[in-house]
Amino acid sequence: MKADSGADKGTTPNGAGARALVIGPYVPQGGAARARDTAARLMEAVGLAEAIDLDVVGQLPISLNEVRPATYLGKGKVEEIGELVKSKDAALVSMDCQLSPVQQRNLERAWDAKVIDRTGLILEIFGERARTKEGALQVELAHLAYQKSRLVRSWTHLERQRGGFGFLGGPGETQIETDRRLIEERMRRIEHDLDKVKRTRALHRKTRRDVPYPVVALVGYTNAGKSTLFNRLTKAEVLAQDMLFATLDPTLRQIKLPHGARILLSDTVGFISDLPTMLVSAFRATLEEVTLADVVLHIRDVAHEDWEAQAKDVEAILSELGLKGEAEGRILEVWNKIDALDPERLSALQLAVSGIEPQRRPTLVSALTGQGLDALLARIESTLAAGRIRFEMDLDVADGEGLAWLHAHTEVLEREALPEGGVHLVVRIDPERSEGLARRFPQAEMIREAGVGR
Structure with missing residues (x-):
């Protein structure tokens, strides 16, 4: 699948050790407490960058009065950060905000560095941390949704038309339409696979409920x-x-x-x-x-x-x-x-x-x-x-199987030896399992309900 160089920069950092700047462009909300929030937010943004082993060589909080449609930041701040990128020899700039595709592309051109926004950075972390097949599928689905949102008509190479080559698309289909269709097809396949995972998880959940x-x-x-x-x-x-x-x-x-x-x-x-x-x-x-x-x-x-x-x-x-x-x-x-x-x-x-x-x-x-x-x-x-029922009963000391059943299926709250050699028990059990207990131990008597059902 083809992609704009800006898209590649925005969604795929250079990897471990890449020199990065973290920029926190926040709209002030007033008060000392909000100022502390800003510091905490920037610290968290640095932590996100470090979570994928980026080498954070600088961090800068920015107070914004308004968001600019073309570059998110004002012209002066764009130039200031550009100088900082050069002086720090940074290969990547992490913006702790959500950038539009156009803003991301324009900032990359202005700074001659890769730019990644908060969403892209979190997706990168999730992509690195997923260990199970399900986790990997979930992250890929989210990443494809993000990539799909990056397909904008301002990316000139995506305006090329291509002829029809069967699965590659019909006559006159532009590259952007082909890329979007390929992404959507892959997303549908992943969603189908995740539906199967969901059904399997539901079966496992039912099995646990049957224990329960x-x-x-x-x-x-x-x-x-x-x-x-x-x-x-x-x-x-x-x-x-x-x-x-x-x-x-x-x-x-x-x-x-x-x-x-x-x-x-x-x-x-x-x-x-x-x-x-x-x-x-x-x-x-x-x-x-x-x-x-x-x-x-x-x-x-x-x-x-x-x-x-x-x-x-x-x-x-x-x-x-x-x-x-x-x-x-x-x-x-x-x-x-x-x-x-x-x-x-x-x-x-x-x-x-x-x-x-x-x-x-x-x-x-x-x-x-x-x-x-x-x-x-x-x-x-x-x-x-809350909602569980208490029962009391006398049990023959020789009924080891019954005692084992109670310990496996109920909470044994009290146990007292009886003079004649038996044992008096107070147990607690879910209402839905009380009938099984009553059948197994007809001598059991309900004491009281412990609240409302869960």
């Missing part, structure tokens, strides 16, 4: 510590590094809760502000694990200076996925990285949390040290228990 193990999904801003928490709870070795988008492909592991119930913990891709729409769309099959989870843990990095804005970005994406309103009761906030706070800040945070009503109260943890994880597991357990 509740699913607890971790979500949060990228680099909030989800994978570190996942590893701490599951004793797994999922990639957990201090960099943006360290985890891309979803991972599931089984863990036990305090009273013996088993759950499936799901680690997911990190969210980020201005996450490209085509990525949210492409990863929708994966993100359905989140929408269908019994409990969603929103992991927040309380040590990050922009953590409040990050939370709003995550909530916006969850809302886009349909997780709002009725789902609020199963979304629990987990405030992570308390080990990175000074004692005064930690005390203030603990005081603030104590004033929040219990059902909405965040859990303070350190995934790195393990602090607060017992309380988190107990919170998960109590949330899952």
